[in-house]
Amino acid sequence: MGGSPGGPIDRGQHEVEDWERLADAINGALGAKGLQSTDELRRAIESLEHYRDLSYYERWVTATEKLLVEKGVLSSNEIDERAAEIRHRWGRQ
């Protein structure tokens, strides 16, 4: 990966999960609204501490959260509160 040995390539197909579609859609919407650019997302993804441990869309959503907090669009508290609310609603507290 990036010119470094990355092990064997998994060429198998895999199901796209709902949250991954949503992550893609949110990214498109943020781009259309001028709140986030591809270059900013790439920069934020590259700076993730656990980059190699995250899946493709996990990188997207983690980096998007980082960017929106950085830009003052959302605060970490707002995101955590909303996540707790959703967990509660789904009975996963």
Next chain:
Amino acid sequence: MTFEPGDRVRVLPSEKPGHVRTPAYLKGKAGWIETLIGEFPNPEELAYGHSGLPERPLYKVGFRQTDLWKDYRGPAEDCLYADIYEHWLEPERGTK
């Protein structure tokens, strides 16, 4: 534009921190200008919310795979093409 198709170039071995579009495995490697792709806002600036202006020339640059990987076992004529911004290139002597 500084470079013409066929010009020999070398990618700067810069360790510039932050977001860059130049792949690490091409830094310091020699290749040739294949074609000028166009001029675009600098992604290294766009990545931090700046305008990226003035626009920078972007070239399609060719490299021999055998020049990139010391254990490359494919045919000697195998090439790799990458989009490299002009400010990452310096002239290199010789011809393709």
